[in-house]
Amino acid sequence: MNEITVEIQKLVNGGQGLGLYQGKPVFAWNTLPGETAAVKVAKEKKNYLEGIAVGISNTAPERIDPKEEHYLSCGPWQIMRFAYENYWKRKIAKETFKKIGGLELPEAVLVVGQDLFGYRNKIEYGFYTDKSSNKLQFAFHRRGSAELSPIDTCLLAKGNINKAAINILDRLNKAKVGAANLKSLILRSNRDGQVLVSLLVTNKNFKMEPDVIINDILIGFHIYYSNSP
Template sequence: MSKRPFPVVLVTLQKIVGGGQTLATMDDGRKLFVWGGLPTEEVEVQLFRKKNSFAEGYVINVLKPAKDRIEALDQDSYISTSPWQIMAFASEQRHKAELIKEAFDLHHFKLPKKIEVYSDDHEYGYRNKMEFSWYWDKAANQLDLAFYGRGTHSKIPVAGSHLAMESINKTALAMRDLLRAHHATGFSLKTLLVRANQKGDVAMQLYVKSESFKPFREIDIAALGVKGFEVIYSNPKSPASVITKRLQAWGSLSLTDTINNVPFSYLAESFFQINLPVYEQALMDMHKWVDPAKPTVDLYSGVGTIGLTIGADDLTLVEINEAAVCEMKANIERLKMKHAHAVHAPSEKALDFISGNATIIVDPPRAGLDKSVINRLIEAAPARIIYLSCNPVTQARDIALLAESYSITSHRGYNFFPRTPHIEHLVVLDLT
């Protein structure tokens, strides 16, 4: 028996909530979390998930638009990649400040000053990394770049993204055209990862589903205009683009960028900040709170871009990802930082490095700080903690726990990801 399709419902949207959706209430009393809509709008929503207490969906028709609604640039795919393309940028800035406030209100914690969200006003073309899926048009027997539809397994064919740097879209389309000439089908391909530095140099990885994938001619790879290229077999049983086996390599997959006058190298698949100009401003703001006379401990340090740019000479960097630690060590050696030490460990297993005489920097994943890290911070009582977060909700939770010993000296939001709901927030905590 075929599965019944989810219905379309008519609702009036109320407010934007922490996940980035807009909230409504359905006729049966259930809360509805909607993508592609703005507060006050009357809309028709296609549901894609229904639970006993809530549902989720996306807007398919706007009956009464909000005053700040604008036309999305990526008409077909914005809900998948950047659902806030539909609002004026000033409204986005305001909503992000409100979401930071609500995150702290949720934990009964009042921030000491008005919330500011910094932006360099570049709404598009800022992303230095994109990951595309593939779409196979059966009628035309044609391959296209694609993104997954929000909340579904369907794919939307695209010719790039307005969020991406121009060099990324250009080389992604060149790869699509080469695969068409290569007679590759969407069923044999997994994803395409394209990364660019600020100069426009591009490194690209094609993830495929079979170890017997036919290799490319070097002359064809050179014509892509990339600095480096790899074909990687990725276990098709894993939904993520994991590296199971490297099948073909050409050029160099290592890119270089300068962050606040400090050079860094990183691999195409390594973690590296997506929006470097805004990140540089965050680092400059953080630098003001680092005491050069004290050791610096940088937890969740990635390839070391925070500690190696703003940390004191006596620097310890802790990171769980082995590839990132290798890149970090290479950066330390190249920068000739004799008193910087890379530690390959999860932060919750490196608690002995948290000491009372050090400045502690934390930039955890969305889940926030492990409880053991919070307990150790309270026990060791460092004079200052600099906490950069990609999730103000978990940051507020952690700071509420630290508040028994610390007070907030400074805080600022950053719009690292314009046209999306994602927010970065910096809080400087001083021992009371």
């Protein structure tokens, strides 16, 4: 099974659209309720299918163009209007509490954020070496794949997180460090905008002087060796 046609009925946790194909649930990224989608199947299980829409025949009025090319890797909600996103997040939260705990939540307790971008206080970037320039770049895994997709930074992260990330990336490039020696870069920000960084490496002998990069944004820098996949 490669590509199927699915009518999307609703959204579920995480931002996937849900429809049916021959009576089997299909969870499809890049879809909205009311749309008929050509879905490329990425995962086929006994009780459900999962995939990504590669074509939409009747576009929902709530659909908008995402701000980032890599939106499926970080924020699949970018394809819809903000008010519509919040409507579905409230609806999903109410359904989840009722299904799992038997609780009927009043609207008053369902609080949503007001920021479309720059709100995440934690992010993890992978690494990718550009073959033409031989320079290190950040990367996310493509949705439904182990393949890495090079990116600049992610708009969902707080501004100081990305400033700190670029600082680290520049220094890694100046030191001519290749992606093979690195696993990921994890950045966390506090309420004051200060950032703590963890660099996961695959080379036990890797060194980078933390005192060189600490500044008013970066308040902590740690290197960890990791041999996990």
